[in-house]
Amino acid sequence: MPKLVDHEKKKKHIAEATWRVIVEQGMERVTVRNIAKEAGISLGSLRHYFSTQEELLSYSMNLVKDKVTARIMKIATQQLPLKEKALKMLLELVPTDKESMAEAEVWFTFIAYTRHKEQFDANQDGVFLGIQQLMQYLQQYNLLKTDIDLELETERLYAVIDGLALHAMLNPKRVNRDLAEKILVHHLEQICQV
Amino acid sequence: MPKLVDHEKKKKHIAEATWRVIVEQGMERVTVRNIAKEAGISLGSLRHYFSTQEELLSYSMNLVKDKVTARIMKIATQQLPLKEKALKMLLELVPTDKESMAEAEVWFTFIAYTRHKEQFDANQDGVFLGIQQLMQYLQQYNLLKTDIDLELETERLYAVIDGLALHAMLNPKRVNRDLAEKILVHHLEQICQV
DNA sequence: GTTTTATTAATACAACTGTATTATAAAATT
DNA sequence: AATTTTATAATACAGTTGTATTAATAAAAC
Secondary structure (H helix, E strand, O other): OOOOOOHHHHHHHHHHHHHHHHHHOOHHHHHHHHHHHHHHHHHHHHHHHHHHHHHHHHHHHHHHHHHHHHHHHHOOOOOOOOOHHHHHHHHOOOOOOHHHHHHHHHHHHHHHHHHOOOOOOOOOOOOHHHHHHHHHHHOOOOEEOOOOOOOHHHHHHHHHHHHHHHHHHHHHOOOOOOHHHHHHHHHHHHHOOO | OOOOOOOOHHHHHHHHHHOOOOOOHHHOOOOHHHHHHHHHOOHHHHHHOOHHHHHHHHHHHHHHHHHHHHHHHEEEEEOOHHHHHHHHHHHHHOOOOOOHHHHHHHHHHHHHHHHOOOOOOOOHHHHHHHHHHHHHHHHHHHOOOOOOOOOHHHHHHHHHHHHHHHHHHHOOOOOHHHHHHHHHHHHHHHHHHO
């Protein structure tokens, strides 16, 4: 019987090579040949795991989403004061180290790329739904100020998060972890009860 | 002597065709042939105005920047109460009609594209500098609350603006002009004196 | 009307693209 | 050790890319 290779492992290896190409060279250098080279395999070998480019891109993007989701969920299941937990979860969405910055870069690049491809179900609203849920949760536990407009504050927080994420990615020197944390702590203080 | 064509006008016409290709088809369809077709001219004709693709892209991007800057400056020179003026200027940065949404799309696309090309001087910090100046201005005229951290609030406002801009672009139905205005009014109320 | 030059169109070229096909190498079962 | 199944590699192909070259066309000044 055949030489047996861990399929899922190899696919992840190729997806990671795809990320590296995106981060280091940009989306227009994302070619099957470039990715195969970055992954250290031949073109035919890559095609053995992904028969079309669309399939490869879709897989690579979903893997980023899964990684981020896993990190958030890990925090969500921790035993922590709710406000502290909320802060940690939100901070996880602002890229402040090499790994999460690469993820953010891949994420934004894909968003821009898939906007004009209806074959991808962009699924760009995961973060919004998460923040919406978080805000509802905070309100249910009476942690929010009573006079706030929940829908408005959800959108505002969502804007702060994605804006910070974008700026941390584009200008990591100016928008570092310290600043992001200070801003989020301050913002949460403004919408939460004392 | 020769046939005389308004060079700058024609270049703008081509740049606008470039924008349309970006907005409707995405960056990976931005080819000299596609753009020439969209502009209704021949490939050779396009090359007569832009001898390289890089030149064309650089020009098209700068034109977007100029358009947005002009709109903001027009508001800046209006005779208006300062807080009202600030709101109008900030709202101008959140795309809520077809034209400004196209501009935002072009802008974000270019940012993603030029990140990996050092031959473009990305010049992405224009908005940040503008908001920084606006905040300093508000403080000088004693319109800001006295106990705020100026640097922090500048970064937060900048994040809200770019986050809103991104969301308005990606989900114009949910993040429309009404919502953007409500959020900005509310945000300014929180950092301004009563 | 001729001349001069800007502008346009057409074609060519090498490099690169995604995908397809074919052949070789390797490993597990018999 | 022989066989069978899978993994990898090599090569091919049609289409597209940016750029270059060439010839044709347009318009304005004399």
